[in-house]
Amino acid sequence: SCSCRSNCSIERKCMNLREVRDRIASVKNTQKITSAMKLVSAAKLRRSQAAIEGMRQYSEKLDEMLQYALGNVNNVNNAYTVAREVKRAAIVPVSSDTGLCGAFNSNVARLTQETIEKYRTSGVAVEVFPVGHKIESAVKKMGFVNSAPLLQHLPSLQYTSVASAAKVLMQRFVSGEIDCVELIYTRLRSASKLTAVSEMLLPLPLPAVNEDIKYLEFIVEPSATALLSSLIPKVVSLHLYSALLNSHAAEHSARMIAMQTATDNAEELIAELTLEYNKGRQQAITNEILDIVSGSSGMQ
Numbered sequence: 345s346c347s348c349r350s351n352c353s354i355e356r357k358c359m360n361l362r363e364v365r366d367r368i369a370s371v372k373n374t375q376k377i378t379s380a381m382k383l384v385s386a387a388k389l390r391r392s393q394a395a396i397e398g399m400r401q402y403s404e405k406l407d408e409m410l411q412y413a414l415g416n417v418n419n420v421n422n423a424y425t426v427a428r429e430v431k432r433a434a435i436v437p438v439s440s441d442t443g444l445c446g447a448f449n450s451n452v453a454r455l456t457q458e459t460i461e462k463y464r465t466s467g468v469a470v471e472v473f474p475v476g477h478k479i480e481s482a483v484k485k486m487g488f489v490n491s492a493p494l495l496q497h498l499p500s501l502q503y504t505s506v507a508s509a510a511k512v513l514m515q516r517f518v519s520g521e522i523d524c525v526e527l528i529y530t531r532l533r534s535a536s537k538l539t540a541v542s543e544m545l546l547p548l549p550l551p552a553v554n555e556d557i558k559y560l561e562f563i564v565e566p567s568a569t570a571l572l573s574s575l576i577p578k579v580v581s582l583h584l585y586s587a588l589l590n591s592h593a594a595e596h597s598a599r600m601i602a603m604q605t606a607t608d609n610a611e612e613l614i615a616e617l618t619l620e621y622n623k624g625r626q627q628a629i630t631n632e633i634l635d636i637v638s639g640s641s642g643m644q
Contacts (some may be wrong), residue, residue, distance in 0.1 A: 364621045365621060375606075375611065378607045382603035385596045385597075385599040389593060389596035392596055395593075396532075396589050403582055406582060407579070410572075413575060414551070424514060425547050430463075430523040432469045432522050432523055433468050433471070435470060436472075436527045436584075437456040437472065438527070438587060439452045439474070444599060446605075460472070472486075475495060494512070494513075495508075503581075506588060507585075513545070514580060517546045527543045528542045529591040532590050532594040536601065538597060543587070548576055
């Protein structure tokens with residue numbers, strides 16, 4: 345009977361050691377995956393930052409042209425800048441298509457929920473145009489079943505597609521179907537600092553004219569007002585495109601941080617399991633020695 349119990353105990357300990365050993369192997373395999381995903385996200389982040397840098401010069405020059413045009417116009421009367429009483433608001437939240445990026449998508453969803461509640465409290469009807477599969481699912485859970493995606497949030501997203509989406513929003517704003525368009529996305533402030541922000545896209549907030557600057561009086565054909573009518577839609581499209589690029593870069597940054605954290609946690613878990621395995625193995629060896637010593641003493 346004693347021998348039977350002893351054998352069962354040894355068998356259980358062997359089973360436990362095998363389970364710990366299998367768990368160590370499993371965690372190591374997972375660690376390889378998270379480490380590889382971190383490297384991939386870092387490479388994609390560099391490409392996204394390069395795209396933002398490449399667009400910056402165009403954006404700055406367009407803003408400069410708008411500033412000079414505003415400095416030469418006394419009264420700006422443009423359909424895209426007119427603020428009116430908000431009875432129906434449009435919200436454009438931007439998320440990622442996939443997960444494993446920490447709180448990136450949940451922060452956007454939370455800010456979207458807060459913005460919707462803010463408008464509903466004021467008695468404003470809300471229409472949501474989600475960009476990204478994750479926020480699309482979150483918006484449907486909020487009760488916006490008929491909300492259609494504005495555009496597909498893909499890594500290969502081109503400016504022409506964004507300009508077409510912006511044109512749809514501008515047409516609905518000018519026709520009076522919506523009274524404002526609010527954009528919600530994640531801004532990349534640095535590689536480790538991400539912030540979910542909301543910005544007003546329509547009516548377009550115009551930059552303040554600096555009274556200390558003496559603007560050159562350009563001769564504009566047919567007029568400065570006509571120039572503004574052409575510039576402002578481009579600025580709206582560029583703001584939407586810039587937000588999407590920022591969100592895309594922030595997604596890769598968030599995923600890189602999340603995978604780095606997962607890799608570090610896996611390293612700690614492997615160390616703990618290895619220690620547990622070594623302790624169990626040492627205990628099993630000690631028990632076997634004690635059984636042998638006890639058996640030899642009994643024979644004497």
